[in-house]
Amino acid sequence: MVADAGRCRLMSARHRSTTGMTEIDGISARFGWHAGWVSARSVSPVLVGRSSELNRLRTALAEAPGALLIGGEAGVGKTRLLREFTERATADGARVLVGGCLELGSDGLPFAPFTAVLRGLVREIGIDGVAGLLPRSATGGLARLLPEFGEPETDAASGEERARLFELVLTLLERLAERTPTVLVIEDAHWADRSTRDLLAFLVRNAGTAPLLILVTYRADELHRTHPLRRLLAELDRVDRVRRIELTRLTRGEVGELARGLLDGEPPAGLVERVHERSEGNPLFVEALLARDGSLACGLPESLRDLLLAAVQRLPEETQDALRVASAGGTRIEHALLAAVSGMDDTTLTRVLRPAVEANVLVVDGDGYAFRHALIREALHDDLLPGEHTRLHARYAEALENDPVLAPSGRLWVLLSHHWYSAHDSTWALVSAWRAAGDARKAVAYAECLTMLSRVLELWHKVPDAAERIGAAHADVLEQAVMAAELAGEHERGIKLATAALREVEALGDDARCASLLEQRGQMSYELALPGYIDDLRAAVGRLPAEPPSAVRARALASLAKYARLITGTEEALVAARESLAIARRIADLDAEVDALLTLFCVDIDYDGGLEELQEVERIAQRSGNQRPLLRVAVLRSHYLEGSGRHAEAAEVARQGIELAREFGLSRTHGTFLAINMAEPLVSLGHWDEALVCLRQALEQDPAPAIRTSLHVLAGEIALARGDFAEAEAQLAPAREIMWRKTQDYFAMLRLESALRLAQGRPDEALASVENVLTNPDLPDDARYAWPVLLIGAHACGVLPDRAAGTAMLERIEKRAAELTVRGPLQEAHRVTFVAKTAHARGVWDRAAWDAAAVAWEGISEPFPQAKSLAHAAEAALADGDRDLAAARLHQAAALAERLRAEPLVRRVADLSRRARVNGAHAPAERPAHGLTPRELEVLRLVAQGRTNRDIAETLFISAKTASVHVSNILAKLEVASRGEAAATAHRLGLAGA
Known part of the structure; x- marks a missing residue:
């Protein structure tokens, strides 16, 4: 070179x-x-x-x-x-x-x-x-x-x-x-x-x-x-x-990061999971398996096969033959099963396999063997000739049928289905898959259940007497597959299956089954943020008669209430929830009653009370023995506590809920949703670093669109509060792309967008975001999520260059605020702050109002808005000529802002202190030379330590791309060409350890 x-x-x-x-x-x-x-x-x-x-x-x-x-x-x-x-x-x-x-x-x-x-x-x-x-x-x-x-x-x-x-x-x-x-x-x-x-x-x-x-x-x-x-x-x-x-293999999250780097963008949904599964975290294999168009390569690239088989081809021929036999048995195979299929006795098999073990192609694993890497087995298996492939799998299936003890516990039917399918015996592959689906369902292994049911559906038309052989009709299999897909979180697939099942069930004239399928399709459409989900839920209720009362109608009504409240206001939801509860009690269905009570609770949450009601529902849910309502209780309880301003309690309830979800095997769905409910109170409490860890872990789980929005918004708000506009913008982009219109997510996205635009000095664009809150009143939980956006809007009105336009917009914002019902101390803190903010927008410094706001935020342990209110109170005191009072407020604000590392607020407080000639208000040092921002100074210190962009991103809880932008800015401001020169400059200026 x-x-x-x-x-x-x-x-x-x-x-x-x-x-x-x-x-x-x-x-x-x-x-x-x-x-x-x-x-x-x-x-x-x-x-x-x-x-x-x-x-x-x-x-x-x-x-x-x-x-x-x-x-x-x-x-x-x-x-x-x-x-x-x-x-x-x-x-x-x-x-x-x-x-x-x-x-x-x-x-x-x-x-x-x-x-x-x-x-x-x-x-x-x-x-x-x-x-x-x-x-x-x-x-x-x-x-x-x-x-x-x-x-x-x-x-x-x-x-x-x-x-x-x-x-x-x-x-x-x-x-x-x-x-x-x-x-x-x-x-x-x-x-x-x-x-x-x-x-x-x-x-x-x-x-x-x-x-x-x-x-x-x-x-x-x-x-x-x-x-x-x-x-x-x-x-x-x-x-x-x-x-x-x-060096060890990469985790799933790291494979996702690698895929993003290779594709120069976000991988398609589900791709990371598949690549991680096939590559087992080996970076070379990840690169080989990722096609240039962002899809998963259908087969192993020839050159990769050459790499994998190199060690095999140096082994004795009889060992290679045994490995080919073993490759049909899976990545791991019991010694006894391999002996039965190969026809060798124990002594001969041990002798033949010893070279493979010594060459690290196979490793001894308990009473069997495992291929050192799954892709070695795949390469060997793909190398089988067609007839050899069919015969080998048939021999495995026959050996397992002759002696089921050879199969690992609980895997007989899965193995039989696999081998008969690979041997092209459609009849026995279908029968085995049906039995395997039943076993998987009993073990709450829903993804595996769906896989087996999909195989049954695939083979159905190849087996003329399929219904008689398994004792179920094609529509029955479809319905079970829909349920498995919903439980496994495979919503896109579930929607397609539900549509196919509806065609068959409608032909049978069975309204109850149609209603269930419509309900399931509507719920899965909601999870994917697809339009029209509410129409499916309404159609499900419409299919069912009011008399006689039925559990199916009670459930359909509860679902309609649960989702209608998100887009149509509370009236339709309340009517549906009350009827659902009445039916459940008439038919003495405990599960339906719990569902109706939970839905009724969240249709119109009262943050001034209602926790006892929720606790009673939790006791009923525990008696029912159904695990899913307990997770829903955890979600609602943590959501309620956060909305009530009881942040520490909310975080603890969410944390316990995440553990419960892990026990139930629902970490990716319910557990990820609960991560929002844990991160949100952590943000409120000012535990921002801990919140960022929680958010990052949740995002690595590749959650549904309905969940991702809030995760991005919370991460963006922390970045914004710390002055990292680039990271805030990076988090806003995916939140806006999802375009989810649930109040919690949609208003939260508008909150971040308007705050960021205001911080960037673009108040007109901030008010354009606020406009969406003004024109969407009466949404569920409206006040909780509308207040923060209205506060930003009032601030933007006060700094809008066009004073007349600002005044007109402020009047609209005040009108919207007057229509909100204030429930609980959190909303009261917003209301008090709003009073001070609107006065300020009109040029009036109301110190008492800002002091009241600071007290309100302190009462619910929210240090960031408390510090901002204290800074405003200090500014109002200075306007009144009360420097001592201003100094006291600035001391408090500085301490809070510095603990949070909220750099813009730290600078503002310091600036107020200098202008007011207030001493000892924790004012930070002057900005370092070359115009570096506080965030860039943090990055420079890490560069001086020899950290990579990845290290910097992890340390500062930002993306690697944002870290790269900061480094580029630093090099330009310091007028140096490399990181090494930047580090040397930092040491020379005394900034490396500042």
């Missing part, structure tokens, strides 16, 4: 040498990627999930000399981690030398990585430059590594010559390190030849005091028990300055 600013950046020396490329580079070439560490579309621009490892590398360089041994399976990201680290190290002034070992076995080219390193160094500084680093007349010894240095001084083969060569290499590296910290990277040491291993061991053991860091990567999965690198690693582990790093 061409030198950069006089530094040795030999990132791809091994790829440019005549010695060839590694197998991973071969994959890159076959895919059309750039080889080595050069950025490409198929490599994520953001390093994902390696913050701690990156920190360890930086620490190791700072503490050099030393060595780090970096292990992990193929594709887990060793090279990607090193690329990120070495780019940073180079930018900070270090020299990086890279060489890679070749897949030629122990008899390969000797010293291949060191030859590549030396060639790259010569390319940069020339033969004379290298010679100048060594003792006179010593360069001839390097001819053993590179012909450019001439002929070796002697052809004698001796230990002395070998030792001399080793000393020359060490001297060269130390002289380089004395000039500038140096990093030597040796990649793929599992392929290292003996000479390379010996030289590497020598360097690690004998490095002196110069800042030389040696990094060695190897594939842990390649190291069978007799692998020669094992011994070397064990020896190096005993050296004081040597440490190991084992």
